[in-house]
Amino acid sequence: MTIHYKTPKGVGEIANRSGAIGQRARRLLILIDGQRSRTELHALAGDPDFENSLAQLCGAGFIAAAPVEPGIVPPSAGTPADDPSAQDLQKARNFMINTLRAYHGHYNKLNLIKRIESSQQRAELEALFGEWRASIAENRTGLKRVDELASQLRAVM
Known part of the structure; x- marks a missing residue:
């Protein structure tokens, strides 16, 4: 099979x-x-x-x-989804990207979004945190929620 x-x-x-x-x-x-x-x-x-x-x-x-032979466990996808820390990293990336898109639309901040998407290590994502936070604060509504959003992101990271 x-x-x-x-x-x-x-x-x-x-x-x-x-x-x-x-x-x-x-x-x-x-x-x-x-x-x-x-x-x-x-x-x-x-x-x-x-x-x-x-x-x-x-x-x-x-x-x-x-x-796969009967009685044998199927192979793992060998993906980051198997690793809890990689899952948290993916959640943090998704959170950062989704909030940027919510406050700036799908076509603004593309350079930052691409750098967030391509980050493979927690340290890379941490390095983008300040820029992400400043970008959220550029929006009037984002400015009101930036501390709350940053706190939620830190909880995932």
């Missing part, structure tokens, strides 16, 4: 929506958990073009497949 699982690139696509895949393939990517068989995925997806969507995800590196 073959089990499909998300690669780190696939986990990132779920978290950040790059737009690199279509809606059907994204729906399938969300369903892939490293536990379900191909048959179960096909039934759940309800995608008439299931095989093509699966091939697209494999070809783009969002998922990988591994043979």
Whole structure:
């Protein structure tokens, strides 16, 4: 039996929506958990073009497949989602990006958003904290909430 699982690139696509895949393939990517068989995925997806969507995800590196023998635990995705500190880092990145977009829109502060997205270590994210805080405070509503938001972010970091 073959089990499909998300690669780190696939986990990132779920978290950040790059737009690199279509809606059907994204729906399938969300369903892939490293536990379900191909048959179960096909039934759940309800995608008439299931095989093509699966091939697209494999070809783009969002998922990988591994043979699994009965009684053997399926492979882990080997993703940051397996590591609690990496999960906290991802939560902090998401919080920073979401608040920037909420107070400045999707097209402002893109340089800062890209640097936040690309940060792989807590120290890199910490280095961007001051710039993030100043950006939130540039907005009148953000200025009123900057201390509260900074506190929430620190709790995650």
